[in-house]
Amino acid sequence: MPPVSPRHLNTASAEDLAEILRGPPERAAPWIRTAAEGGVTEAQAVFGQMLLDGHGVPVDREQAVYWFKRAADANHPMALNMLGQCHRHGWGVPANLVLAAYWYRLAAQQGLDWGMYNYATALALGEGVPTDREQALEWFQRAxxxxxxxxxxxxxxxxxxxxxxxxxxxxxxxxxxxxxxAGDFRGQFNYARLLIERGEIEAALPWLDKLPATATTPFLAKAAAFLQKARDPRVRAKAALLHAQAPNPSTPA
Incomplete structure (x- = not known):
């Protein structure tokens, strides 16, 4: 059983909610919704994510935005960031890069690493805000x-x-x-790439082996195409393996 009863969910802590979420999502969802309706900010953010992902409840992006906004009104950092995501991708609201950047900035100012990353990306690309690479770098560095x-x-x-x-x-x-x-597949590729450039082939190969576990299919295809041009046959052999796992890339890398 969850650690708290429905009547006490209005005072549930983040730890209580985490315990509830360890169970089956279909069972957890009513408890989380009750807590959200009772005004628990963390539950509002969690329930919004459940609605966005269809985790334990049917997908309902408009309702997801509603609950993210409820939590964002209390300055919940991840809810602020997710409102940015919703406006950027058009999830439950019309796509609007200006609003996306606005919510990302608020999340970044709350100290959320993902908010910093997303706001920095908007600044670097000029999406919803004027392009400002210097400020983008500052936020990337903070994250x-x-x-x-x-x-x-x-x-x-x-x-x-x-x-x-x-x-x-x-x-x-x-x-x-x-x-x-830290597990970033682009970092793993870039680190391997510079190791290869330095002639440290044996040190680079294990990092290339890690890519298929988390990299997107399009990224694997691009990595394979790059590595196929290498002089060292060991690197080209790794490229062939990566290419075999990414034969038909169709989404952004």
């Missing part, structure tokens, strides 16, 4: 300092390509290593 693996990798890209900072392959290498060790 990276919080251990956000995707941001660590992107900061590495800034240093490798010399975007708003002097090009520095050593700093890029260090960031890619950290992103790889």
């Amino acid at each position: 990276a300092a919080a251990g956000h693996a995707k941001s660590i990798n992107i900061v590495g890209g800034f240093h490798e390509d010399g975007w708003v900072v002097p090009a520095d392959k050593d700093l890029a290498f260090d960031h890619y290593r950290r992103a790889a060790e």
Whole structure:
């Protein structure tokens, strides 16, 4: 049984909700909804995600937005970020990059790593806000300092390509290593790529072996195409294996 009764869900803690969610989602959903209706901010954010994903309840993106907004009104960081996602992708609301960037910024200002990452991405690409790579780098760096693996990798890209900072392959290498060790598949590829460039083939190969576990099919295809041009036959052999696992990429990498 869950640790709290329905009548006490209005005082449920995040730990209580986590315990409830360890059970079957169909069983947890009514409890989470009761807590959300009782004004528990964490439950409102969780229930919004359940509705968005169809986890234990039918997919209802409009209702997901409603519950995210309820939680966002209490400055719940992930709810703020998810409102950004909903507006960016048109989930339950018309797609609107300006509103997406607005919600991402609020989530970032609350200290959420994903909010920082998403707002930085909007700034870097000029999506809903004027392009500002310097400010984007600042937010990526803040997220990276919080251990956000995707941001660590992107900061590495800034240093490798010399975007708003002097090009520095050593700093890029260090960031890619950290992103790889944190489990980011792009970081794993970039770290392996620079290891290969340095002639450290044996050190690079295990990182290439990790890619299929988390990388998207389109990314595997792009990685394979890049690695097929390598001089070392061991790298080309890895490229063939990656290509075999990504024969028909059809979605963004």
